[in-house]
Amino acid sequence: MARYAFIVPADLPGPSGGLAYNQRVLAQWRTMGLDVEEVPVPGAWPRPAPADRRILAQRLRQHRRVLIDGIIASAAPEELRVAAAAGTRVAMLVHLPLPAESGLTPGEQQRLAAGEAAAVSAAHVVVCTSGWAHDDLQSRYGLGQVSVAEPGVDPAALAAGSLPARLLFLGAVTPRKNPLGLLQALGVLTALPWSVVIAGPEGQDPGYAGRVRAAADALPDGRAAVIGPVSGQQLETLWGETDLLVLPSLAETYGMVVTEALARGIPALVGAGTGAQDALCGDPTGPRSELPTPGAALDPYDPSAWSDLLRAWSSDAHLRQQWRRAAQAHRARLRTWSHAAQDLRTAIEW
Template sequence: MTGAVGFVTWDDERPSGGTTYNRELVAALRAAGTEVAVRALPGSWPQPSREETDRLARALTDHPVAIVDGIVASGAPDALARAVAAGHAVLVLVHMATADEVGLDPDERDRRERTERQALHAATTVIATSRTAAADLTRRHDLDDVRLARPGMRRGAVAVGSDPPRLLALGTLSPTKDQATFVRALGLLRDLPWTARLIGPHDAVPEYATDLATLVGESALGDRVSLPGPRTGADLEDEWHAADLLVLSSRTETYGLVVAEALAHGVPAVVSAGTGAVEALGDPGPDGHLPGCAVAPGDAVALAAVLRRWLTDPSLRTALRRSARDRRQRLPGWDTTAAVVADLLAEVSSRPGAGR
């Protein structure tokens, strides 16, 4: 058994808020002096095979203390329970409640809800990435003490935008992210100048990506809406550089790390009301404006109305851009997130029997 903190996650490296959070947290913990051993497990999480569950069990017993990504932990509550009973501390980091994925059949949704509840009750500590998520997990699973470790952010270069204005959607093409509502809203704005980029992996829900491309064509938007796939590194920075507005039309969001990423580039955002993405917008700036606004999820007409106002009101665009740039200066770094998690690691390590 190694003394390093284990960080157990899925080996799915498709770009997402969860994979970004994990990568940045591990880097910040290491930079602060915490030894971290990453264990990226293959498998069909959160629906693991017996072999995959056994692999998780071994990973947990290799470390006195381990952080486990919620998508892995929720699929194998018995492995967590055995590790904790044997004296290992297991902290579950929940990026999204697995039963909230849109499009699940009722039996699978119920199974995910049940096994996630069992896993979180078996864990030593549960960590949520937003106040919204912490409150939801507390209510949903009858938990007593969900801890909060909100994402940090790296400030990027301030976006310069495009002419005509460029709207950006960034996330896996899926029913949960619901880019279709965004496309339907754009179909109501053909009379105005704009372009849109819907960036994200196509292979998570291939049939949805195919249907979305069909919808773009049927809406006669093929010359203005592009679906280029995922972007990372310098290519993603180029996308932010040219963006004027982020549109996040998700049906559900724990936090919406992409919103913070937009603000880190001085780009305002339109997000789904009633989700954690509203929390990610933060507080109003000195002028009283939020760096964006919220629209009811799934309502293409309401989203189109908000976008029409933004496209036709230069003073609104200026105010939101100014607020986003102000918020950019106040975003916490990943060192802040790492400090919170390091305190939790020290707390669980000091409990009687931990790591025995």
């Protein structure tokens, strides 16, 4: 049996930033020679069936040192407490504080917060993936110590872009990610030359996804395409055709797609006050701190502000070139996945 175990969800729809983070860190640890086992647990986390929680309890009993994905841990605080009492050292990795998800009823938000509060209390170590999540967890639950292990990014070829300019929304089609707000902002700019692709899984909220498709279809001249999840060569081709990433999320822990865009020399517009702003600008004390911003952060609740800046970007070649040069400067100073894996390993003392 491996010395360490990383307990991850087996059945979550993807692709997602959290699942990608888990897989990349595991791959780096194995490259480092760390003896760690990936332990998938079935269930519709964070709303598991009793049988799913029993399987989790069994998996926890089988290992002495575990790291558990927060979407599982937050829904099973009692299982964590029992395992910790029996001698298992439990570290909890929070990708997104669950009550920060949009579209929740007050009752759902309260239930998720109660479970997450109990889980972070039961865990020996809590780690999150951004400064934004660190501040949220500390203020929400009064935690004394939360470590941060930001994501890394893979090197990538510079994007060639498109003519007319191509905008890309890449993420789950959900209210929190706010693609409907983006389409609303673009709806008043149809006299300008641009196209937009909305790519990502739609299964979490089919009703909302339907409204997004209807809004895209309402734009003239086939300007907007909603294409579902993409991966592999299809995703690489899409990146190569992109001139600007647009991520108007209402809440975002980090926004790995932002640094993935920067790795290709693509600037981004992101939601102000979210973790995506941290991804765009970099750590205030880090190697990107003195570089110009490769895009901008805007109030995600203000479509008119997005319309105004998208109008300026679309009509001003100098602004486009300025942002692209800034993105290329950031490209040379991005964190790698080996940095992320080492930071997480240090935090959980593996």
